[in-house]
Amino acid sequence: MIKHDVVIVGSGLAGMRAALELCKDHDVAILSKVYPSRSHSGAAQGGIAAALGNSGDDSWQEHMFDTVKGGDYLGDQDAIEEYCKAAPRVIYELEHMGCIFSRTPEGKIAQRSFGGHSKPRACFAADRTGHSILHALHEQLLKNSKSIKIYSEWYMHSLISDGSRCAGVVVSDVRTGAMETMHAKAVIFCTGGYGRVFKITSNAFASTADGVIAAFNAGVPLEDPEFVQYHPSGLWRQGILFSEAARGEGGTLLNGDGKRFMETYAPTRMELAPRDIVSRAEQSEINEGRGIDGKDFVHLDLTHLGEAKIMERLPQIRQLGIDFIGVDCVKDLLPIQPTAHYSMGGIPTDINGQVILNHGDGKATPMEGYFAAGECACVSVHGANRLGTNSLLEAVVFGERAGRAALEYLKTAGFAPINESQEKTKVLNQVEEIYQSDGSESYNEVRTEMKETMTSLCGVYRNEENLKECISAVKDLQSRFKKGKVTDKGKLFNTELYEIMELGNMLKMAEIIATSALQRKESRGGHSRTDFPKRDDDNFLHHSLVYKNGEELEIKKRPVTITKYKPVERTY
Amino acid sequence: MSVIKIKRFNPEKRKDSYFQEFNVDLKPGTTLLDALNEIKWEQDGSLTYRMSCRSAICGSCGVKANGHATLACQKQAENLLDKNDVITVEPLGNMPVIKDLVTDFKQFWEKVDQVKPFLKNEQAPPEKERNQSPEQFKLIDDSSTCIMCGACYSDCNVLEVDDKFLGPAALAKAQRFVGDSRDEDTLERVKELSEPGGIWDCTHCGECVERCPKPAQPFYRIKEIMTVALEKGVHNNNGARHALSFTKSIKNSGLLNENTLPVESMGFTNIKGLLELVPVGLRMLLKGKVPPIIHKPCDELNDVKRIFKELDQ
Ligand SMILES: Cc1cc2nc3c(=O)[nH]c(=O)nc-3n(C[C@H](O)[C@H](O)[C@H](O)COP(=O)(O)OP(=O)(O)OC[C@H]3O[C@@H](n4cnc5c(N)ncnc54)[C@H](O)[C@@H]3O)c2cc1C
Ligand code: SF4
Ligand code: SF4
Ligand code: FES
Numbered sequence: 001m002i003k004h005d006v007v008i009v010g011s012g013l014a015g016m017r018a019a020l021e022l023c024k025d026h027d028v029a030i031l032s033k034v035y036p037s038r039s040h041s042g043a044a045q046g047g048i049a050a051a052l053g054n055s056g057d058d059s060w061q062e063h064m065f066d067t068v069k070g071g072d073y074l075g076d077q078d079a080i081e082e083y084c085k086a087a088p089r090v091i092y093e094l095e096h097m098g099c100i101f102s103r104t105p106e107g108k109i110a111q112r113s114f115g116g117h118s119k120p121r122a123c124f125a126a127d128r129t130g131h132s133i134l135h136a137l138h139e140q141l142l143k144n145s146k147s148i149k150i151y152s153e154w155y156m157h158s159l160i161s162d163g164s165r166c167a168g169v170v171v172s173d174v175r176t177g178a179m180e181t182m183h184a185k186a187v188i189f190c191t192g193g194y195g196r197v198f199k200i201t202s203n204a205f206a207s208t209a210d211g212v213i214a215a216f217n218a219g220v221p222l223e224d225p226e227f228v229q230y231h232p233s234g235l236w237r238q239g240i241l242f243s244e245a246a247r248g249e250g251g252t253l254l255n256g257d258g259k260r261f262m263e264t265y266a267p268t269r270m271e272l273a274p275r276d277i278v279s280r281a282e283q284s285e286i287n288e289g290r291g292i293d294g295k296d297f298v299h300l301d302l303t304h305l306g307e308a309k310i311m312e313r314l315p316q317i318r319q320l321g322i323d324f325i326g327v328d329c330v331k332d333l334l335p336i337q338p339t340a341h342y343s344m345g346g347i348p349t350d351i352n353g354q355v356i357l358n359h360g361d362g363k364a365t366p367m368e369g370y371f372a373a374g375e376c377a378c379v380s381v382h383g384a385n386r387l388g389t390n391s392l393l394e395a396v397v398f399g400e401r402a403g404r405a406a407l408e409y410l411k412t413a414g415f416a417p418i419n420e421s422q423e424k425t426k427v428l429n430q431v432e433e434i435y436q437s438d439g440s441e442s443y444n445e446v447r448t449e450m451k452e453t454m455t456s457l458c459g460v461y462r463n464e465e466n467l468k469e470c471i472s473a474v475k476d477l478q479s480r481f482k483k484g485k486v487t488d489k490g491k492l493f494n495t496e497l498y499e500i501m502e503l504g505n506m507l508k509m510a511e512i513i514a515t516s517a518l519q520r521k522e523s524r525g526g527h528s529r530t531d532f533p534k535r536d537d538d539n540f541l542h543h544s545l546v547y548k549n550g551e552e553l554e555i556k557k558r559p560v561t562i563t564k565y566k567p568v569e570r571t572y
Numbered sequence: 573m574s575v576i577k578i579k580r581f582n583p584e585k586r587k588d589s590y591f592q593e594f595n596v597d598l599k600p601g602t603t604l605l606d607a608l609n610e611i612k613w614e615q616d617g618s619l620t621y622r623m624s625c626r627s628a629i630c631g632s633c634g635v636k637a638n639g640h641a642t643l644a645c646q647k648q649a650e651n652l653l654d655k656n657d658v659i660t661v662e663p664l665g666n667m668p669v670i671k672d673l674v675t676d677f678k679q680f681w682e683k684v685d686q687v688k689p690f691l692k693n694e695q696a697p698p699e700k701e702r703n704q705s706p707e708q709f710k711l712i713d714d715s716s717t718c719i720m721c722g723a724c725y726s727d728c729n730v731l732e733v734d735d736k737f738l739g740p741a742a743l744a745k746a747q748r749f750v751g752d753s754r755d756e757d758t759l760e761r762v763k764e765l766s767e768p769g770g771i772w773d774c775t776h777c778g779e780c781v782e783r784c785p786k787p788a789q790p791f792y793r794i795k796e797i798m799t800v801a802l803e804k805g806v807h808n809n810n811g812a813r814h815a816l817s818f819t820k821s822i823k824n825s826g827l828l829n830e831n832t833l834p835v836e837s838m839g840f841t842n843i844k845g846l847l848e849l850v851p852v853g854l855r856m857l858l859k860g861k862v863p864p865i866i867h868k869p870c871d872e873l874n875d876v877k878r879i880f881k882e883l884d885q
Contacts, residue, residue, distance in 0.1 A: 034622075035677070037720055038630040052700075088700075095701040098691025098754065100709070100716045107703030125716070131629060132716060139690040175670065204624040237601070240627045315787070316717075320627060323646050325601065444613035487617035490584045493671040496617040 001420055004029040004149065006406055007169055007184040009156045009211060011036035013130070013395035014374025014402070015190035016137035018353075021403025023147040026410060029182065030141070031151040031171060033206060033498070037138045040192055040204040041395060044130025045243035045316065047114060047122025048396070049389040050087035054104055055111040055120040060084040062118060065565060067390060070116040070274050071344075071383020072525035072535065073567035074224070074543070074560055079351045079379045081563065083397050090396045091123055099136035100125045102313075112313075113248045116274035116387040116572075127245055127316045130392055155498055156210060157427040159187065159218040159370070160418050164357070166370035167416035169214075170427045174498065177491030179428060181420045185413045186369045186406040189215065189347060189355075190399060193375040195228075197506045197513065198340035198459070199451035202234055202241035208502035209509035211376045215347045216508070220355060220367060221545040221556070223378040224345035225509070226517035227526045229386055230460050232278040234339020235324060236297040241341070242317050242334060244388045246302055247271040249313050253282070254299040254333065255290040261298075269572040276385045276526045277572060279338040283460040292335065299333040306330075338460050342386050344526060345516075346378040348545065348558075353377065353402025358545070359558045369413060373402035380543065383560075384525020434500055439485035446477050446484065447503050450510055453477070458514045463531045467518040474510045481507055515553050516544050537567055574598050574653055576607055578619065579662040581669050589669070591660075598649045604659065605633055605644040608673075621673035628785055631719035634726065635673050636662040641723035641783045664726035666735075680725050683738050687746035687765070692757040702754050711751040711796075715744050718788035724780035736769045740780035740790030743771060747793035750800055762801040766809045771797050 004027050008015045011032035019030045032039060051058040063084040068075055095101060095109065102110040102124055114122040125132035141148055153174040160168045160181065168183040191211025195203030216222055232253070233242040247253075253271050255261045265281040266273035273281075286296050302310060307330045310318050314329075321327045321334055348356045353371040356364045374395040381394055457470035481504060488496040522536035523529050542557040573595045581589035594611045602610075605623055612619045622632040626645040633644040637652050638660050652659045667675040724740035725731060731739050738746075746765055749755045765771050771794050780790040801807070 034624050034630070034632060035720075038624055038632050040625065040630070042719070043625050043627060043629050092697075092699075092701055096697040098693075098749075098752070100712060101701075103704055103706045103709050105706060107705045107708075109701050126713070128629070128717065131719070135716070142685060143690040145685075204630065205626065206624045316629075323628065323648070324603070326648075447613075485617075488620075490582065490618070492582065492584050493620050493674050495620050495622075496612070 002029070002180050002182045003415070004182065004184050005410060006186040006188065007031060007182050008188045008190060009169060010039070010190035010192060010374065010376070011150075012039035012041035012190060012192055012374060013133055013137060013392060014399035015039075015188070016134070016141055017396050017399030018188050018190060018373060018403035018406070019148050020137070020140055020144065021400055022407055023144045025407065026147070028148045029151060029184070030148055031154045031156060031169075031182075033153065033155045033174065033210075035152045036141065036150060037135060039134060040207055041392070042131045042134040043202075043204060043241070044392050045127040045241065046245035046248065047112065047124035047129050047389040048091065048133065048392040049114070049117065049121045049387070050091040050123055050393065051084065051119070051121055052088050052091065052109060052111060052123065054108045058119040058121055060087065063087065063121060066117050067381065067387060068383070068565045069570055070387040070390075071381075071385055072570055073383065073537075073541070073562075073565070074227075074380065074524060075383030076380050076561040077563040077565065078561050080381050082351055083381050083394065086397050087393055090393070090400065094133060094136060094396065097136050097140055100132045102126055112245065113272060114388045115244050115247065115269075115272045115278065117389070122245070122248065122389040124245065126312070127243055127314050133392060133396070155501075156191070156214065157430075157501070158423070159214045160423050161218045161367060161370065162416070163219050165368040165416050166218075167418045170423050174495075175493055177494060179424055181418065181423050183415055183418060185415055186371065186409055188353070188402050188406055189370075189372040189376055190374045190395075190402075191376045193343040194506065194509050195340045195343065196502075197450065197454050197510050198228075199455040200234055200237070200239040200337065201340040202231055202239050203340070209505045210502060211372075212346055213505040213508050215355070215372070216512070216548055219548065220347060220357060220370075221547045222345060222512055223348040223545050223558070224380060224384075224516070224543050225343075225513045225546060226520050226544060227344035227384050228340055228513065229275055229342035229344060229526045230279040230338040231275055231341035232282055232338055233300055233334075233336045234341070235320070236335035236337050238324060239339035240320060240324060241339065242300060242320065242336060243314075244275070246300060246314055246317055249309065250305055251300055251302045253278070254301055255285045256292050256294065256298075257290060261285050261290070266572040273572040274385055274387060275341075276528070279460055280528055282336075282338055286337070287461075297335040297337045300329075300336045301333050302329040303331060303333070340455070340459075342391060343375055344378070344380070344382045344384065344386055346376045347372040349373070349377045349379055349398075349402075351379065351401070352405035353398055354405055358556070369409060369416065371402040371406050373398040378543075384527060430501070431497065433482070434484070434486060434497065435489055437486070438483050441480045441483040441485065443481070443484040443500055443503060446481050446507075450474065450477050450503075450507060454510050454513070458510075458517055460528065462517055462527070462529050464518065467514050470514045471511060471518065474507060474514060478507045478511070512546050512553060516546050516555060519555050520544060535570075541567065574649070575656075575658045576611065577658055577660045578611075578672070580619075580672055581663075582618070582620075582671050598653075600650065602649045603645050604635075604637060604642075604647045604649045604652060604661070607649045607659075608644060608661070620671045629719060631721035634664050634721040634723050636664060636726065641665065641726035643721060643723065643785045646785050664722050666726050666728065666731045667722070675722075677722060679735070680722055680739070680741065683742040684720070684745055686738060687742050687749075688757075688761070689745045689749070691749060691752065691755055693754055694756065704753050708753040711753070712748050714787040714789060715748040715751065715793050717786040718744050718748075719786055721785065723783040723785060724790050727779050727783045729777050729779060730773055730775055734773065737773045738765075738769055740774075740794070743774070743797065744788045744790040744793040747797050750797050758800065759804055759806070762797060762804055762806050763809075765797055766801050766806050771801065
């Protein structure tokens with residue numbers, strides 16, 4: 001058995017930031033199924049929000065209002081307030097650590113416009129902001145390597161808990177296949193999003209819902225899983241992202257008739273309306289036959305920006321176009337379509353990253369010793385739709401807060417007892433089941449069908465009929481999954497086995513997303529029902545909480561915290 | 573149907589490595605990574621490689637395609653086909669293989685660690701950001717794009733014969749701090765980087781520039797460190813002296829003209845460019861007496877290795 005004061009699962013921005021908070025006082029383990037600097041945070045291109053006011057006046061209040069409105073009034077305003085206030089400080093701290101940012105002529109951190117933000121608020125490092133922050137934090141991890149033990153290419157299987165207090169995790173070393181229990185006083189989950197559930201997605205292969213499902217299996221509900229963000233500029237058929245920065249720098253969207261169709265949908269903000277609105281506009285154009293040549297894509301036009309600006313501000317995006325479809329955006333139009341991008345929902349936490357089991361009678365019951373931050377968590381600052389550049393900020397702000405909360409908890413907490421062999425056996429049995437299955441089905445087909453089902457029946461537009469069909473299709477896939485065929489039964493670096501376990505998690509997540517989408521009979525932010533096209537504050541101004549009830553899902557509600565801004569209609 | 577010929581290795585099953593061929597129908601738009609996935613998911617689930625972002629940013633999927641390191645996700649498979657419609661895929665070089673296309677990056681990361689890859693600045697930070705002009709940012713813009721994929725490390729010729737060499741990725745990372753206007757340790761850094769195993773052991777073959785999928789392009793970063801080192805007066809060290817005498821002796825003995833084969837195959841052709849690259853400092857140094865190391869033409873790889881050994885002492 002391995003023992004550490006605190007185990008952090010996930011080493012993206014949230015996990016690394018949390019580790020730095022704890023490493024001065026405690027023995028910290030940080031575990032990641034990919035090498036830490038290969039975490040998906042590194043793919044973030046466009047920027048990180050903070051009201052620095054380096055490109056004209058700005059304030060945390062405006063940032064807060066934009067975030068509340070962008071989230072269609074489902075975000076918890078107490079959390080949003082703290083978060084927007086903290087933003088400038090955490091950005092300066094990153095800069096002091098050595099993080100690279102593009103600069104204004106005076107040498108300040110440069111800022112640019114982003115969808116849904118009323119001011120140029122996105123701090124950026126060309127078009128590789130996430131990469132820049134991830135590597136800066138990774139550098140700090142290496143600097144503190146004496147007190148932070150990195151478990152690189154280790155996989156977390158399950159959370160150990162008695163239902164009210166968390167005691168550790170069951171993990172395995174991908175390289176050797178060795179299964180271990182990690183005993184810890186506190187556990188922090190920073191396992192990222194789950195976009196891989198969908199066919200067209202901007203997410204990495206590693207974004208597979210392991211963390212949220214481990215929490216769910218341990219009795220933690222999942223909050224607002226129906227809210228998935230579709231980003232308007234995914235590369236056609238691949239889903240690879242062309243950052244919103246492309247539109248922030250002046251890129252326009254054209255339909256099959258060559259028209260800037262955003263005029264019809266968001267006349268004031270045009271291409272810089274929030275993502276849910278732009279994605280729906282694209283999908284409507286496509287559905288109504290106005291895609292390019294009637295196909296399922298529209299054009300992103302950057303040609304008028306000129307090569308110099310593109311090379312200064314969007315070099316990586318240009319390269320992506322050239323490498324992946326042979327289109328040079330300096331001269332030609334990029335074919336794009338909506339792509340599943342971000343998971344607004346996740347493990348419910350309070351404002352300090354403390355995981356909350358339920359909210360009976362307005363009182364929150366925590367799972368002791370268990371914290372979560374970043375995309376896997378739902379605080380909720382994004383509500384029904386996240387604004388671009390708000391997610392890197394969330395990972396840094398709440399990574400830090402979760403780290404601090406764990407620090408506080410560790411002042412008094414000890415190790416909770418665990419039954420090592422029992423916990424390990426549970427996971428080993430799971431592996432054994434996979435090895436013993438009759439092999440009559442192909443995991444690849446199950447995975448492909450799940451992704452297609454989710455994209456076509458639970459995508460940008462949803463309705464009752466499709467969602468019901470989606471749920472039954474996913475359940476059918478869950479039973480086919482039990483009969484999948486394995487080729488590699490070895491212990492050494494068995495990526496096939498890990499992919500199968502990830503698929504198992506995603507199949508559960510798919511069911512949770514669709515089920516929660518079915519019960520929300522309204523349209524709000526990223527969740528858009530053609531059969532209930534309006535927002536319905538009377539019946540649905542609340543968070544959804546999906547619990548595991550045997551094999552069934554049970555859905556409860558939690559009220560939204562509203563402090564400063566009363567819900568009004570959301571127009572741009 | 574095209575053929576993807578993959579070097580397989582699984583010590584759990586068999587001691588040696590071997591090539592296995594898979595037939596794949598490469599549709600337009602298929603990257604090499606897509607092709608590997610198709611094989612893994614439809615033909616042989618035991619095929620093992622790393623991947624995550626599939627958009628050339630995480631640095632997981634480095635492999636050798638037709639003998640050269642590349643990111644599998646960044647290359648259209650079609651463009652890699654040889655005249656027989658075959659793509660040969662092998663694990664990255666200069667690292668031990670764990671299984672199939674998965675290599676052990678341990679030494680790679682240890683070397684990154686050696687260059688103290690974090691900002692050093694003991695001053696109390698200002699309330700807001702430290703100022704840095706766009707021009708100062710430009711000096712570290714390129715090096716900061718490195719994704720630690722190991723492509724350069726895999727194909728670096730020096731590492732093949734001398735595993736003490738820090739190698740291109742660690743040196744590119746070092747430049748990220750040497751060039752950073754906010755870092756206070758520049759002199760210390762260039763001193764350490766001028767020790768044996770550092771910047772002066774690079775033979776300027778330019779291979780890493782060919783292989784690097786990003787603007788990081790280590791060789792240019794190494795040159796930048798050399799320039800800073802010489803500007804700071806850091807040339808009275810074995811590394812710089814060895815490298816310079818080596819350069820000079822090759823120039824003097826005319827090896828570049830007479831014996832192009834081994835020279836070119838080891839990529840030394842760029843050495844004479846060294847003078848133009850770091851003009852002031854080098855010309856200054858070359859005025860001093862430097863004993864030639866190479867006395868006879870080297871026509872074997874072994875000779876080259878011997879020279880490296882000599883340089884090491
Ligand atoms: C292409 C793209 C561009 C984006 N651009 C922006 C942007 O410009 N601005 C912005 O604000 N946001 C952006 N986002 C969103 C943002 O990048 C993410 O939401 C954020 O980085 C998530 O960080 P994280 O730390 O929560 O998780 P991640 O960085 O995803 O890290 C998850 C970690 O968990 C680990 N992990 C997961 N499961 C397991 C397991 N079972 N065992 C062990 N380890 C595990 C992974 O290895 C990884 O280390 C973008 C997202 C994408 C996909
Ligand atoms: S230029 Fe130098 S670092 Fe780059 S591959 Fe050649 S010898 Fe190695
Ligand atoms: S310098 Fe280039 S090739 Fe080398 S590790 Fe970095 S990105 Fe890869
Ligand atoms: S998969 Fe990330 S670089 Fe290729």
